[in-house]
Amino acid sequence: QSALTQPASVSGSPGQSITISCTGTSSDVGGYNLVSWYQQHPGKAPKLMIYEVYKRPSGLSDRFSGSKSGNTASLTISGLQAEDEADYYCCSYAGSNTFYVFGTGTKVTVL
């Protein structure tokens, strides 16, 4: 099972909105509403930002939102802030043989 495809990098100025795409196949992203997104700062553990495509964990900023269309999921960060600078990974459930597939990762830079 190949990794989900994400852009290597995305950048934006403070206050702007950016969107990170995550492209898979009908066997993973397109087949299940079970896409999650993780933020990872250097040297730290990943942090869950979005689950089941669009749901936010309790207490998480509503500046983060998720969506899906066909085989592509997206994470949008609105009102970009300096602390949003990090690596972001998508992940999809891919059935009871493969289980989970992660994305290639996207480095977000706040200009």
Place this chain on the structure above:
Amino acid sequence: EVQLVESGGGLVQPGGSLRLSCAASGLTVSSNYMSWVRQAPGKGLEWVSVIYSDGSTYYADSVKGRFTISRDNSKNTLYLQMNSLTPEDTAVYYCARDFPRSFDYWGQGTLVTVSS
């Protein structure tokens, strides 16, 4: 507050073995789905294995037959026994609660280096 604390990483020669531990507090390992996820240096995340609350276990193809996930309910601890290690297994290994189908609590990770 949920805490997951991994230990057991280190330097091991190719072909060697290592057992990782993940001590949990604030959640009951046996009542949850628990996974191991790894990250090679400078690379992305890769799911490794999961153990369900009913004891069922599943593995990524890359580790099937070499790694074994288990738990000790009395110690509230998750384990990953890793055998026949290769340099490609070099990574930070994280334990995480499987929500399920997403990972909401993560440990800080433990580094495994396979090298001669």
